[in-house]
Amino acid sequence: MAAKPCIPKGTRDFSPAEMAKRNYIFDTIRSVYHLYGFRQIETPAMEMLSTLMGKYGEEGDKLLFKIQNSGDYFSGLTDEELLSRNASKLACKFCEKGLRYDLTVPFARYVVMHREELTFPFKRYQIQPVWRADRPQKGRYREFYQCDADVVGSDSLLNEVELMQIVDTVFSRFGIRVCIKINNRKILTGMAEIIGEADRIVDITVAIDKLDKIGLDNVNAELRDKGISEEAIAKLQPIILLNGTNEEKLATLRQVLADSATGLKGVEETEFILSTLAGLGLKNELELDLTLARGLNYYTGAIFEVKALDVQIGSITGGGRYDNLTGVFGMAGVSGVGISFGADRIFDVLNQLDLYPKEAVNGTQLLFINFGEREAAFSMQVLVKARMAGIRAELYPDCCKMKKQMSYANANGVPYVALVGENEINEGKVTLKNMETGEQRLVAPDELIAELKK
Amino acid sequence: MAAKPCIPKGTRDFSPAEMAKRNYIFDTIRSVYHLYGFRQIETPAMEMLSTLMGKYGEEGDKLLFKIQNSGDYFSGLTDEELLSRNASKLACKFCEKGLRYDLTVPFARYVVMHREELTFPFKRYQIQPVWRADRPQKGRYREFYQCDADVVGSDSLLNEVELMQIVDTVFSRFGIRVCIKINNRKILTGMAEIIGEADRIVDITVAIDKLDKIGLDNVNAELRDKGISEEAIAKLQPIILLNGTNEEKLATLRQVLADSATGLKGVEETEFILSTLAGLGLKNELELDLTLARGLNYYTGAIFEVKALDVQIGSITGGGRYDNLTGVFGMAGVSGVGISFGADRIFDVLNQLDLYPKEAVNGTQLLFINFGEREAAFSMQVLVKARMAGIRAELYPDCCKMKKQMSYANANGVPYVALVGENEINEGKVTLKNMETGEQRLVAPDELIAELKK
Numbered sequence: 001m002a003a004k005p006c007i008p009k010g011t012r013d014f015s016p017a018e019m020a021k022r023n024y025i026f027d028t029i030r031s032v033y034h035l036y037g038f039r040q041i042e043t044p045a046m047e048m049l050s051t052l053m054g055k056y057g058e059e060g061d062k063l064l065f066k067i068q069n070s071g072d073y074f075s076g077l078t079d080e081e082l083l084s085r086n087a088s089k090l091a092c093k094f095c096e097k098g099l100r101y102d103l104t105v106p107f108a109r110y111v112v113m114h115r116e117e118l119t120f121p122f123k124r125y126q127i128q129p130v131w132r133a134d135r136p137q138k139g140r141y142r143e144f145y146q147c148d149a150d151v152v153g154s155d156s157l158l159n160e161v162e163l164m165q166i167v168d169t170v171f172s173r174f175g176i177r178v179c180i181k182i183n184n185r186k187i188l189t190g191m192a193e194i195i196g197e198a199d200r201i202v203d204i205t206v207a208i209d210k211l212d213k214i215g216l217d218n219v220n221a222e223l224r225d226k227g228i229s230e231e232a233i234a235k236l237q238p239i240i241l242l243n244g245t246n247e248e249k250l251a252t253l254r255q256v257l258a259d260s261a262t263g264l265k266g267v268e269e270t271e272f273i274l275s276t277l278a279g280l281g282l283k284n285e286l287e288l289d290l291t292l293a294r295g296l297n298y299y300t301g302a303i304f305e306v307k308a309l310d311v312q313i314g315s316i317t318g319g320g321r322y323d324n325l326t327g328v329f330g331m332a333g334v335s336g337v338g339i340s341f342g343a344d345r346i347f348d349v350l351n352q353l354d355l356y357p358k359e360a361v362n363g364t365q366l367l368f369i370n371f372g373e374r375e376a377a378f379s380m381q382v383l384v385k386a387r388m389a390g391i392r393a394e395l396y397p398d399c400c401k402m403k404k405q406m407s408y409a410n411a412n413g414v415p416y417v418a419l420v421g422e423n424e425i426n427e428g429k430v431t432l433k434n435m436e437t438g439e440q441r442l443v444a445p446d447e448l449i450a451e452l453k454k
Numbered sequence: 455m456a457a458k459p460c461i462p463k464g465t466r467d468f469s470p471a472e473m474a475k476r477n478y479i480f481d482t483i484r485s486v487y488h489l490y491g492f493r494q495i496e497t498p499a500m501e502m503l504s505t506l507m508g509k510y511g512e513e514g515d516k517l518l519f520k521i522q523n524s525g526d527y528f529s530g531l532t533d534e535e536l537l538s539r540n541a542s543k544l545a546c547k548f549c550e551k552g553l554r555y556d557l558t559v560p561f562a563r564y565v566v567m568h569r570e571e572l573t574f575p576f577k578r579y580q581i582q583p584v585w586r587a588d589r590p591q592k593g594r595y596r597e598f599y600q601c602d603a604d605v606v607g608s609d610s611l612l613n614e615v616e617l618m619q620i621v622d623t624v625f626s627r628f629g630i631r632v633c634i635k636i637n638n639r640k641i642l643t644g645m646a647e648i649i650g651e652a653d654r655i656v657d658i659t660v661a662i663d664k665l666d667k668i669g670l671d672n673v674n675a676e677l678r679d680k681g682i683s684e685e686a687i688a689k690l691q692p693i694i695l696l697n698g699t700n701e702e703k704l705a706t707l708r709q710v711l712a713d714s715a716t717g718l719k720g721v722e723e724t725e726f727i728l729s730t731l732a733g734l735g736l737k738n739e740l741e742l743d744l745t746l747a748r749g750l751n752y753y754t755g756a757i758f759e760v761k762a763l764d765v766q767i768g769s770i771t772g773g774g775r776y777d778n779l780t781g782v783f784g785m786a787g788v789s790g791v792g793i794s795f796g797a798d799r800i801f802d803v804l805n806q807l808d809l810y811p812k813e814a815v816n817g818t819q820l821l822f823i824n825f826g827e828r829e830a831a832f833s834m835q836v837l838v839k840a841r842m843a844g845i846r847a848e849l850y851p852d853c854c855k856m857k858k859q860m861s862y863a864n865a866n867g868v869p870y871v872a873l874v875g876e877n878e879i880n881e882g883k884v885t886l887k888n889m890e891t892g893e894q895r896l897v898a899p900d901e902l903i904a905e906l907k908k
Contacts, residue, residue, distance in 0.1 A: 005783050008500045008551050013564055014512050015571070016493030016578070023494070035841045037818040037848035039470030039866075040477070045499060046462045046519075047584065065500075068520045068549055070587040074539040079639055081534050085528040094548065095522055097462050099499075109459045119470070119865035121851055124470070129499065133524040156851035158830060169841075231729045262751075278832070329459050329739050364491040376612060377733070377839035384734055387489045387623075397575055397610035411573035412493075446847055 010142030120153030150338030190263015574607030623837030644717015
């Protein structure tokens, strides 16, 4: 007998029930992206390794899934090279393609390749899987979907504003209460400038982030440990203790960063984004959070991150503004701003809070029990009408024991069952059973449709 | 400067306009699958090579994209093995995973792995890309989507009937006129039996298929060339000349195949499928076509294929009944029947016949021109309302020359543009311009929404 099959570690099958939920997530995000004028693109799963390599750091290069060249991939290789067994060097000889690692690099490649056809600003979204040869662990997979939206070719802060509106709308539709955290790389740069510790920003934000947990004295001690000067620590005090409303925080920052043109620009940008959003009726809270420093080397302006309020889980959405998306492919001057929804974590949050709407699980609404050829023929006539009315309906294909057919209805969560016997055929009606209440009644096809459409 | 980036040959980027069309195709197929109670699954892009190898013939094994193992893929390989440069043998040492080649083998693997959770009959659909290292050519890609639906665990011919209803409904919704061709492997087996040439079925159907083009004498000559005996050719005459309605064809076949139990079973099955469908109001023609022999080694009962009537193109959908889907993975007795829509060809047919509905291209409906900060702020208030009403709307993010903003509207096919200046702000209204007619009028936000919702 053949060995029991398995799937590669870190990958997943999605069952019908999981797919219904995932589609609900993707469809919700997609429809909001459409409302804001974002347009979908798709790129191939495989990209040239020359496109991917060197874009994600040395570690990232190792985590790329590489695809072996077809045909004779040994051609041009000397015995010596082969026997060197240099796995990473030879990988580039054996392979010229790899699976995409994220959606940003393929998007940059897309913009460069299609620059002549595109009208800027270009607002694109993309929902596709990515692959990373990371060590699999709870909540971390080797294949997972990203749902990105970016606007490129516009410096306007209104793009940041719209992306925050999108985040707010998406999570409102999900019914997930969130806090949208916002920061600005220029504020962080300003902080580094005024304390003369430009390259220590990450150490500083990591320490500041611990204030609630370990208290001011310990934060300062940690900064000292990291080699930050006493003078710099003194200057940082108002920032470490920054609290109050976003307006109060911005007022403090404006004073502290008075000597940094870049820092003040960051304050001004943040102020514009927050004050514009204040008039637009967002349902979720926005919070200026200086400890937010994600992808520091990548972002150049606003930085955002979304935290669920009612579930303990990491960031469920993030993004920010970047310069020079396409410079690495020889096309300068394309800046942009984007967000990425974390579909897997949103899936978990919706599960934990039991927030999936009933309609999202779009299974069969009505099952006809099969009592034989004649009954089936009658049922199929009713089925044609029901489906024309948009009702998702099935006839059990085999005339087997009723118990088995009812188990099928139960296993698939079918809410209504139709029974057609000789009586029903003679009357031209159907016995409709509500599987939840157990209630049964004889109805004409039109009544059945009306009941199901309720 | 960096080299201009490219994508692997045989793969494609899909632009927003193409994606809108593709989504229309997939959404249409998906919604019909739902109407018939099919439930979606997804499987990983990567499968173990042990799952994939040997399932598609020797040629297929070569066409699998293989993924190099992470880490030291040389381990355990002797110098001799390496220097053998045996590309296909070493591929299996370097690689344990491959990209899926179709959706059928992963589905079989899924059924086996999840047998305990599944309720049979299991009606699944799956819409995902597959990858084949085929030589790319016009209309043949190395990455393309398949849209499969299968029912497994039921022998009932009502499944065949429903699949034909699905095909009919899908193409009716597309507005593509088709001929649904149907055949049965058992009829072909019966033919082989009565003429004693069991292994020559393909030669025979290929010859018969040429009747219209080359005439009876030449068909018979070709059969003779292929080494079919005179006696067999004589017996085949009624089949070669088979014509008339499906009923007439079946009546002839019943006589010719009288001595083959298998053949008669095939006739009976086909008769049941056709006569059941006759009462269900299909919009497209069904034709019994004995030359249909696709995947002969795979199918065991009904075989179907769909041809577009108004475009010269190969089959745009196909399928059939098979036994023993999962036997290769050690689970016997699972038979099924399935169909697969050819999304790329349907895309071409819809393009050639210009059948995409306007609503399918779901771009932005309304663009607000940006005349400055104050105007933008007013526009954003109207935008909030418009989007709440479900209107896909944008504000041009930058306050730049109006000409540039209007070009953006034109390039993106936006049908309405909203102009907001000082007058409009004072009146609390918006000037709405219909981009097709050029007509402009001053409207209140509610009127704007009503106009756009029309």
